[in-house]
Amino acid sequence: MYTGILHLHSYMTYLVLLGVLISFAAALAGLFGNRPFTDKDRKLGLLGLIPVHLQWVFGIILYFVSPNGLKNFSGEAMGDPTSRLYILEHPLTMIIAVILITVGYSRAKRQIGTESKGFKSIAIFYGIALLLILIRIPWNAWPGN
Ligand code: HEM
Ligand code: HEM
Known part of the structure; x- marks a missing residue:
């Protein structure tokens, strides 16, 4: 169970980074391209949202089964x-990033047909989330060797 989830969580990280990066870059392109936010642009936002939602479910499970998660909790x-x-730091930071991405997507999807607000929402929320993800990935363990 532990090894399987750890591998899923580890491989999923590639999709998370790729998806969030594509959504973010597409939103910036739309923003600077000065065109209306369409349903196609919403779907580009899903490229980041879906892997992130899956990853956070794997993360929560991992937190309870890993010897490095809850079981290791102590003052020491x-x-x-x-x-x-x-x-503490990885789970908390990643949960904040997941919430930011969900809020960014949720706000954007209500802007279909309007000018640039949908792009702005994705660019800002996904952008900050991407930074948070990058600073709290355990780079000592990932991608591994
Ligand atoms: C965007 C979301 C996330 C990303 C990109 C991410 C990425 C990673 C990566 C790359 C590792 C190292 C894997 C390895 O050693 O090969 C890891 C480990 C871990 N993650 Fe996440 N994670 C995310 C969210 C979460 C969340 C929400 C939780 C828990 C609430 C979590 C809990 C853990 C735990 C406990 C480990 C250590 C597992 C171990 O070494 O035994 N992660 N994560
Ligand atoms: C406990 C786990 C989860 C929670 C609490 C959660 C929460 C949410 C929330 C609050 C939204 C609303 C965003 C909006 O306003 O549109 C959302 C949307 C979404 N989630 Fe999750 N999610 C979870 C797991 C998953 C999983 C496992 C997937 C599958 C890959 C997923 C895929 C999606 C998709 C595709 C949407 C966008 C739906 C839309 O267009 O409105 N989620 N999720």
Whole structure:
């Protein structure tokens, strides 16, 4: 169970980064292209949203089955930077990123047919989320070797 979920979570990270990057770049292109936000643009936003939603479900499961997650929770572990990353910083930062992406998508999908607001919503929320994801990926363990 643990190894399987860890692999899923690890491989899924490629799709998360690729999807969020494509959604973000497409939103910037639309914004600077000065055209209306269409249903096709909403679907480009889904390229980031779907892998991120899947990933957060895998992440939550992993948190409960991993020896590096909840099972490692202690005051002592908080003093160790790597343990703290897995117990606290990584999960918390990623949950904030997931919420930002969901809010960005949700606001954008209500802007179909209007001018640039949908693009702005995706560009800003996905952009900040991407930064958060990048600063709290456990780079010491991923992509691995
Ligand atoms: C955008 C969302 C996320 C991304 C891109 C992401 C990415 C990663 C990566 C690359 C690893 C290292 C995997 C490896 O060692 O090969 C990892 C580990 C881990 N993640 Fe996430 N994660 C995300 C969300 C979450 C969430 C929401 C949680 C929990 C609530 C979570 C819990 C964990 C745990 C516990 C580990 C350590 C597993 C272990 O080494 O035993 N992740 N994550
Ligand atoms: C506990 C797990 C999950 C929670 C709490 C959750 C929460 C949400 C929320 C709040 C929205 C609303 C965004 C809006 O206003 O449109 C949403 C949309 C969406 N989620 Fe999730 N999600 C979860 C898991 C998943 C999974 C596993 C998938 C599948 C890959 C997924 C795919 C989607 C899609 C495609 C949408 C966009 C629907 C639309 O266009 O309105 N979600 N999710």
